[in-house]
Amino acid sequence: MTEDTLPTSTASGPAIDADSWVCPLPLRDSPNIVMGHGAGGALSAELVTHLFQPGYGAAGTTELGDAAVIAAQPGRLSFSTDSYVVKPTFFPGGNIGDLAVNGTVNDVSMCGGRPMFLSTSFILEEGTPLEDLARVARSMGWAAERAGVRLVTGDTKVVDSGNGDGIYVNTAGIGVIPDGVDIRPDRAQPGDAVLLSGCLGLHGIAVMSSREGIDFGTTVESDTAALNDLVDVMIGTGADIHVLRDPTRGGLAAAVNEIARSSEVGIEIEESRLPVPEAVSNACGLLGLDPMFVANEGKLMAIVAEQEADRVLEAMRGHEAGQDAVYIGRCVAEHPGAMVARTGIGATRVVDLPIGEQLPRIC
Amino acid sequence: MKYLEEFSDPQLARRLLDQIHATVTRPWALMEVCGGQTHSIIRHGIDQLLPEGIEMIHGPGCPVCVTPLEIIDKALEIAAREDVIFCSFGDMLRVPGSKHDLFRIKSEGSDIRLVYSPLDALKIAKENPQRQVVFFGIGFETTAPANAMTVYQAERLGIENFSLLVSHVLVPPAIAAIMESPSCRVQGFLAAGHVCSVMGTREYPALAERFEVPIVVTGFEPLDILEGIRQAVVQLESGRHEVQNAYRRAVPEDGNPVAKEMLRDVFEVTDRAWRGIGSIPRSGWRLSERYRRFDAERRFAVADIHTDESSVCRSGEVLQGLIKPNECAAFGKQCTPRNPLGATMVSSEGACAAYYQYRRLDLLPAGASR
Incomplete structure (x- = not known):
């Protein structure tokens, strides 16, 4: 069954609460992202357990609370966020996923922070192939493993077909700045x-x-x-x-x-x-x-x-x-x-x- | 890239500069015709290294800069239509019309696409048979063959939803117009190498003879430009005025016969308005009778749009080599690449933009450009 054939009229059929409505089983077999994947229900949960968690692998988390809990350390943190809308999603040498991990890891590092934790947030266009998303998630897992950072919290929203461009990713990252390190854009001096x-x-x-x-x-x-x-x-x-x-x-x-x-x-x-x-x-x-x-x-x-x-x-x-x-x-x-x-x-x-x-x- | 890096070699550049210094005994004013040459001269700082008496006057050969305001306004009118996909080369998108630019109407929802080849626009037309696809066909003889190819192909493939907004201009009539100007100071020309790679060099001996100026066909890399200057200066110092070809690796005497044949088929000579200069008789091309139905001006009935140029902007005098960009009161103040009053500040090939990007520190009082 495709989205087009779903009952949408409330005039003749039963009343549907659009916000909490989850598509019945056949949709779960859809090879593409559907609106329900961003609705916070069973489909969203499936996306996390069957796509993101395996994709992220060891760099991911099994804790699924509303927020990641991180042991605080004394000292200074560096904190950065960046959104990725690169087109095409896959390009020679990488894709939007490893770009989103590496980019934020690098931003955190540029003020001397040792990046530790990243959040990953997706805005997906309805119709995006799940296979593409899985490839992106796997790349993010690998990139995070290579960089030695953990992907500890995240979110997924879906927008109507035509209102997005496939996959958008936001990552935010936290790093710890070692004592004595003072790297800032205003420290360049004549002679350097x-x-x-x-x-x-x-x-x-x-x-x-x-x-x-x-x-x-x-x-x-x-x-x-x-x-x-x-x-x-x-x-x-x-x-x-x-x-x-x-x-x-x-x-x-x-x-x-x-x-x-x-x-x-x-x-x-x-x-x-x-x-x-x-x-x-x-x-x-x-x-x-x-x-x-x-x-x-x-x-x-x-x-x-x-x-x-x-x-x-x-x-x-x-x-x-x-x-x-x-x-x-x-x-x-x-x-x-x-x-x-x-x-x-x-x-x-x-x-x-x-x-x-x-x-x-x-x- | 072969034919690119070896023409930037610093030692050879030094040697050519030494030869130019040794040749020059008095001041000379040379005009490089093409905007690509202006860009290269300023980008590499060639003019800083020339003997003091050699002045480079930046000519009107930037296609973006000489496209009249009126055509931009016509483009804006056409591009704003809901049934139109408007395709253009990148640097036309930021050229201000009398009210705004193509970027602005793109942000307001118009379907404007940046293409790298005019044939991409034709492809878009083929893929969108229910829309009108227009390509902004501007430029000199250099871009003309590829633009001509679009309507040539459109006719053969029956792609009737494609049209061309044409504003083609020609170099030789512009050289004549500059030399006929009473205030003209130009004593020698570096002709535009890529224009000649299409058209060949046979149009130029008559001009060199009539105006008694040396014309040296010149390329775009630092060594090309230095060699062009050297040959022009050697001629001037010995009182000669001939056509020489200093860009032989790209320019045969006959140019590109296949391209010329297509141009003869698709275009016919017409009077054209040049931004900042005014109308020059027989200085451009329009579609020939056979292809006239692909003319976007006709198809969208915009022929009645008429626009006057800005009164503050002195780009016309810049384009004719009468003033340097920084001699305009608006330069770097009201007029910057971000807020250009005239097209010479828009394209990176424009003399004003080149001066702003690369020379601002020397030319403006500290702080004026922030």
């Missing part, structure tokens, strides 16, 4: 070195190429990855890390501009030092985009005192997530609040915050 953990532009180009069906010759895979372990290693060097930032939407340019403004320093980036994979630079060349503005999901930018830069860089390179780490520039006292790029041929230019989406140029 700017480090980047790896190459630019992979996530943005991977998503764009699958969304627009553009073939750039080779498949570009998203770099989605958790960075908390890399951050741990960096903090473990004992160096005073002033700023960390993951250059996601808006790319490196947005991240550098934001730090320059928060810290009221100028930041000079040497374009020739930026690691840009050939496929990314080809795609950017074709579309008229600048790799500095393209999104990353598994990279971080670090600002550290000049004299500690080599030590931190070496530690980063010893870690899988930072093996291609490079020095890309420095903070200066001139032009506070602005990012300046030194071009390959030795001139300079201002790099401003992108206004909205980067728009491909006409020719």
